[in-house]
Amino acid sequence: MATLTLRYMQIVDIPQVVVIDNVSFDPAWSARSYAYEISESSYSHMVVLERTVEQPTPGWRRFFKNISGQREVRRQVVAYGGLWHISGEGHISTIATHPDWRGHGFGEIVLAGMVRRALTLDAEYVVLEVRVSNTIAQKLYQKYEFKTAAVKPRYYRNNNEDAYDMRLDLTDEAIIARFDQRFDHIKARHSFNDLYTDVKSTKKR
Ligand SMILES: CC(C)(COP(=O)(O)OP(=O)(O)OC[C@H]1O[C@@H](n2cnc3c(N)ncnc32)[C@H](O)[C@@H]1OP(=O)(O)O)[C@@H](O)C(=O)NCCC(=O)NCCS
Structure with a gap:
């Protein structure tokens, strides 16, 4: 049986996060950047979605594990994200x-988790940049009512691609009500443990 937990990213997560980053982005962030975001930056609220599965213990080892009550678990970071909160602005960095x-709804949990975190931090809006060619990510943001506010020409240095500046207005009560409904819906669908959206980071601010 698998359990999902949305929680703050920790130093121990960095190797798994870097693997996902390297196959997802060009250029990717370095391990050092993640360490800075997690431990140093007072603006940063990095998040992971962790999937935990109890592993079957074979043969005689199972007997001893059962007596001691120990269980072997496999923990995997399946998705992650980054949110900066700077004076009223929530900025999704990654x-x-x-x-x-x-395609399992995990990116949606992370996005909705960051929007919820921005709301609990009293952000007035959430902004992000997305490649004009990245229609999959744009669909996800549109589902959460992000609107294209501007085009940033040649924003991405590796190929001079333009970015859409997409924004979600968190001062609009109707938008927040619909967001709350979506958040309740994904909580009911995935029943993940939420140790992020309403939890203060332990970092000094
Ligand atoms: C964008 C990304 C995070 C989506 O994550 P995911 O876990 O696959 O997405 P989910 O399963 O949660 O899907 C949520 C929504 O995203 C959109 N979406 C996801 N996959 C899609 C696809 N193949 N085609 C079209 N829309 C898609 C849909 O709106 C979907 O909602 P729906 O299921 O109700 O249709 C993922 O594709 C990814 O990691 N891409 C590479 C990194 C990247 O581009 N990040 C964004 C940088 S701006």
Whole structure:
């Protein structure tokens, strides 16, 4: 039986996050950047979605595990994201799902988790940049009512691609009501543990 947990990213997660980042982005962030975001930046609220599965223990080892009550568990970061909160603005700095787990609703949990976190931090809007060619990510953002506010010409240095600046207005009560409904819906669908959206980071601010 698998359990999903949405929680703050920790230093121990970095190797798994970097693997996902490397297959998702060009250029990718370095492990050092993640360490900075997790431990140093006072603006940053990095998040992971972790999938935990109890592993079957074979043969005689199972007997001893049963007596001691120990269980072997496999923990996997299936998706992650980054949110900066700077004076009223929530800025989504990154979001990705492990390629093996795309299409399972995990990116949506991470996005909705960051929007909910921005709301609990009293952000007035959430903004992000997305490549004009990245229609999959745009669909996800549109589902959450992000609107294209501007085009940033040649924003991406590796190929000079333009970015859409997409924004979600968190001062509009109707938008927040619909967001709350969607959040309740994905909580009911995936029943994940939420240790992020309403939890203060332990970092000094
Ligand atoms: C964008 C990304 C995070 C989506 O993650 P995911 O876990 O696969 O997405 P989900 O399964 O949660 O899908 C949520 C929504 O995204 C959109 N979506 C996801 N996959 C899609 C696809 N193949 N085609 C069209 N829309 C898609 C849909 O709106 C979907 O909602 P629906 O299921 O009700 O149709 C993932 O594709 C990814 O990691 N891409 C590479 C990194 C990246 O581009 N990040 C964004 C940078 S701006």
